Amino acid sequence: MTPQDGARAVYRLGVLPSGATGGDARARALAVARESTLEVPAGVASPAIEADLLGRLVELRPEDDGSVHAVIDYPGGIFDGSLPQLLNVLHGNISLLPGVRLVDVELSEGLCRAFPGPRFGISGIRERAASDAVGRPMVAAALKPVGLETPELASLAAGFARAGIDVIKDDHGVTDQAPSRFDDRVQRVAEAVLDTNAATGGSTAYYVNVTGPLESLTQRVSRAEEAGCGGVLIAPGLMGLEAMRMLAAGPTALPIMAHPSRGDVGPDRDSGISPELWYGLLYRLVGADSVVYVNAGGRFAWSLDTCNALNRRLREPLGSLRPALPVPAGGVQADDAPEWFRRYGSDTLVLIGGSLLAQPDPEAAARALVDQARRVAVDGESSLA
């Protein structure tokens, strides 16, 4: 990359012990800048290399909570246009240091151009959805639990399609186990959804889970296309973010939904990387059309601020890349869905998983949910976020 095709990163350095001086924060920040780039002690690299490639500490900002934010600029020359090296510079060896958390990233336009971004994005997903899915939040449901046999999953999917659910996705833990092999499932569930759509005039999309061995990825996605799936689900934390990047940069003709399983992102941690960067910036950068995350009020106790920040990152301008669709999930209760529809607005796909399956009549409950999503559009203004 050319020198101007760089990136700016902000790291939160954990609260220093009392008695520590600003100089300590400065020393730590300079160590981060060096570790992420040259990785040799001062004096080893030539002055030219130090000038051209060493991360540059731009600012140290004391925060109200006692932490210090270190703003570091990385020159374009340190990158090679690949995702692994981008990750390495932003949060590579640094991820092994205690008390250093990546909290903000700004990518240059040149760096953005090295990545595919969403092929469909929010508008593309909406175009493929029901004709009435304009100006309203969309609704997703999940096929689970693992252990159900393929005909049972197909029957569940047909019910959700009859109810008008926009996107039906496999559970990310339903992969290629004996009760439902991938090759069988992709055919029969897609067929059940297509047949239902034909009968009802609906356009429910089935996203099959292609998470699995890397060698099988291309073939599974081809099978999904041939079978008439509306998209694919992949868990980049399990297969590698690079696997999703490769998929998105390839000839795939299906929207990609990213699942959040396995991430070093807990909002409560003083290390790792913030969820809005990992899921909101990086997943979108490498090609997720929609991004599942664990919503506030669910089983994972993420804050509303975190979720709003994540939504913002997925939707805001980013070079010339398309916006991606937020998919709040992870224990969203069916009864609370209308609140989330209103709060997050129309550019959202609310995923109700286990709570829908726990209803006495999941199909009727799904129909009620879709009705509620339609009503949000009728009510007009949709976003409180």
Place this chain on the structure above:
Amino acid sequence: MTPQDGARAVYRLGVLPSGATGGDARARALAVARESTLEVPAGVASPAIEADLLGRLVELRPEDDGSVHAVIDYPGGIFDGSLPQLLNVLHGNISLLPGVRLVDVELSEGLCRAFPGPRFGISGIRERAASDAVGRPMVAAALKPVGLETPELASLAAGFARAGIDVIKDDHGVTDQAPSRFDDRVQRVAEAVLDTNAATGGSTAYYVNVTGPLESLTQRVSRAEEAGCGGVLIAPGLMGLEAMRMLAAGPTALPIMAHPSRGDVGPDRDSGISPELWYGLLYRLVGADSVVYVNAGGRFAWSLDTCNALNRRLREPLGSLRPALPVPAGGVQADDAPEWFRRYGSDTLVLIGGSLLAQPDPEAAARALVDQARRVAVDGESSLA
């Protein structure tokens, strides 16, 4: 996988607030077992599925530090023989929960057989090394910093080869930047090392860094073989652990060295996964012949206990998989190397990176290091670990 091809995992549940009862720990542990497997509320899955596939809480062990260890058995039927699903069950959605850390894993023999393990392992690497590398620790050096041009890297490598260094590796941040493109570097550095070996009778191995776009992996490894490299370096945290698994399971004829960049493993954390499991068990399981980690006393402040546990995991029996070679690194000082030789014993490859480059005469310093490693063998008993 068959029901007996399962796994046992131990999670540390963080210190509970005062007043919390054992029942709270039990509820959290049961939630972990459910989240990792069925991922639906109790009552949704059929009794047969609950009996066959739900993770089973075996034991709750209060620890001296106030935490509780939850021992959970996962049945073979939840796995599909793939790495992504193994990761998903052991530490998938769980990674998003606060205060839950994966601290121990036992894999059944059947599950182990699904993975390649090291093709060469400790004995295979030793066979390819210098004829005197039997019964002594081995020594590695790094080519860096990024920004050096290929001829400079080749010259540095030739010096290390003359000094008798066992393994010369690229810095993991030296990838495909303008000063040293991969295709050029792999040829010229390998040639420099081979020529030096021919002149000295040595057998120094050059491990080129193949970390980069997934599409290029197979080609880069082929280039490395054609050029006469002795191995390849890959950072699975950046490319995906699955990328290394695929590489190791394929026709690669070169040893694989894994670099630790990007891991959710800090020993000080109450979430994530312990370094001895991530690097010591999983990297080995999926095919790393040698595993670089950040040593005690270096820039990353990991404890000696952690490093010893990691070494043990790499070397201990694991199904029928070969042992992998520990590579302590990350700020090991050249002066301290003899201590690490003695402490970690002969089945170790000690990597001295920046500290060697900071010496007035790196080649002479490298020669002194190799002499010290040879002396450990002469001294007899080598492992204090």
